[in-house]
Amino acid sequence: MKCLKVYDGTTRPIGINKLIKNDRILRGGIIGLGAIGSQQDEERKTDGVYSHAGAYRAVDGFELVSACEPNAERAGAFRRFWGVDTVYDDLDGFLANEELNVVSVCAPDVMHFKIIKHILDDPGQIRAVITEKPLGMTANECRDLEKLASGSGVLIEVNNHRRAEPSHCEVRRLLSDKLMGAVQAISAYYVKGLFHNGCTMVDTLRMMLGEVTRVKALPPFEVGSYGMDHSVDFLLGFQDGSKAIVQSCDKDAYHYSIFEIDMLFSGGRLTFHDNGFRIEHQPVEDYPHYPGFRSLGEPAQVQGDMARAITYIYRRVLDDLLADRTGFGEFAREAVKDMVIVEAIRESALQDGKEIEL
Numbered sequence: 040m041k042c043l044k045v046y047d048g049t050t051r052p053i054g055i056n057k058l059i060k061n062d063r064i065l066r067g068g069i070i071g072l073g074a075i076g077s078q079q080d081e082e083r084k085t086d087g088v089y090s091h092a093g094a095y096r097a098v099d100g101f102e103l104v105s106a107c108e109p110n111a112e113r114a115g116a117f118r119r120f121w122g123v124d125t126v127y128d129d130l131d132g133f134l135a136n137e138e139l140n141v142v143s144v145c146a147p148d149v150m151h152f153k154i155i156k157h158i159l160d161d162p163g164q165i166r167a168v169i170t171e172k173p174l175g176m177t178a179n180e181c182r183d184l185e186k187l188a189s190g191s192g193v194l195i196e197v198n199n200h201r202r203a204e205p206s207h208c209e210v211r212r213l214l215s216d217k218l219m220g221a222v223q224a225i226s227a228y229y230v231k232g233l234f235h236n237g238c239t240m241v242d243t244l245r246m247m248l249g250e251v252t253r254v255k256a257l258p259p260f261e262v263g264s265y266g267m268d269h270s271v272d273f274l275l276g277f278q279d280g281s282k283a284i285v286q287s288c289d290k291d292a293y294h295y296s297i298f299e300i301d302m303l304f305s306g307g308r309l310t311f312h313d314n315g316f317r318i319e320h321q322p323v324e325d326y327p328h329y330p331g332f333r334s335l336g337e338p339a340q341v342q343g344d345m346a347r348a349i350t351y352i353y354r355r356v357l358d359d360l361l362a363d364r365t366g367f368g369e370f371a372r373e374a375v376k377d378m379v380i381v382e383a384i385r386e387s388a389l390q391d392g393k394e395i396e397l
């Protein structure tokens with residue numbers, strides 16, 4: 040038996056020691072100790088678990104043993120905060136040592152494909168890779184990884200955590216059970232690049248509304264704050280004939296982050312505020328001031344746990360490993376479809392906003 044100190048994201052470390060059977064503890068390591076790898080917990084201002092390092096500490100069954108980070112300052116801050124001494128500055132050294140069972144890929148977007156491929160070429164004792172989005176930079180890169188993963192004995196999952204977080208799952212249930220009625224209008228806002236954050240918007244809208252059948256980029260096309268990854272406005276058409284209009288909010292420069300969705304249905308409204316931390320439901324009611332009208336009532340919050348959303352991904356991976364699942368996990372398979380759509384939007388932009396059927 041072994042003791043694990045469990046960190047649950049509360050303001051003060053609670054120092055609970057939990058006993059777990061030795062053979063169930065998975066040795067985890069993180070590649071990239073920036074914001075999502077570690078820093079968002081090192082510097083968090085509110086209760087929660089906001090990084091992969093925090094998730095390793097928060098979820099029973101994992102142990103955080105090492106990391107890979109070329110930036111010495113970041114490596115030092117990680118060591119001090121988490122008390123994990125082993126940080127490599129090169130990928131090969133990191134993978135060759137420490138007998139890792141789980142690796143989290145938190146390096147910049149363009150490196151994900153190369154790192155995951157490197158792991159899948161010679162996985163050794165690695166049983167799971169939890170990668171940040173985007174899975175790859177092209178649909179072909181994603182498909183190559185899917186082929187490599189199948190038969191590798193390794194589970195690959197993507198941290199599209201809204202797919203696992205309770206309030207987003209509840210909204211999906213409301214929609215799939217057809218409790219909101221027919222779609223009337225859907226608007227969404229994002230920043231920082233079609234491939235960087237637009238892929239998460241596509242994933243979230245697909246989670247809620249189903250498969251996309253057509254896309255159309257909306258001018259102007261070459262705008263945004265994320266370099267050559269332009270923040271294109273776009274339209275998504277869904278199987279039921281409904282559509283969503285997604286607009287970027289960093290056309291001239293980055294001013295603030297936003298990831299919001301407003302969905303109007305015949306039976307009410309669902310609004311995703313504050314990066315999904317607050318999802319509100321408004322029912323349709325009689326107009327309170329005089330008869331003859333219907334209007335949207337007071338918003339009620341859909342209960343959720345966005346402050347710990349990442350921990351749901353780690354629990355899911357643990358469950359998948361305990362069930363001996365390998366290859367692409369469900370969210371990784373969805374991430375491949377997201378990239379097909381994102382590429383189609385870029386193609387539409389290149390063709391001056393031509394509508395593209397999928």
Ligand SMILES: NC(=O)c1ccc[n+]([C@@H]2O[C@H](COP(=O)([O-])OP(=O)(O)OC[C@H]3O[C@@H](n4cnc5c(N)ncnc54)[C@H](O)[C@@H]3O)[C@@H](O)[C@H]2O)c1
Binds near residue numbers: 072073130199
């Ligand atoms: N799922 C989410 O909600 C979410 C949120 C933020 C970021 N992300 C994704 O996570 C990834 C990292 O984003 P971030 O905001 O933490 O970026 P960041 O720039 O803060 O951190 C990236 C880190 O990777 C390190 N790095 C660079 N090259 C490396 C290499 N070869 N090996 C190991 N480490 C290397 C950098 O030094 C840096 O510390 C991005 O792909 C981003 O899209 C996802």
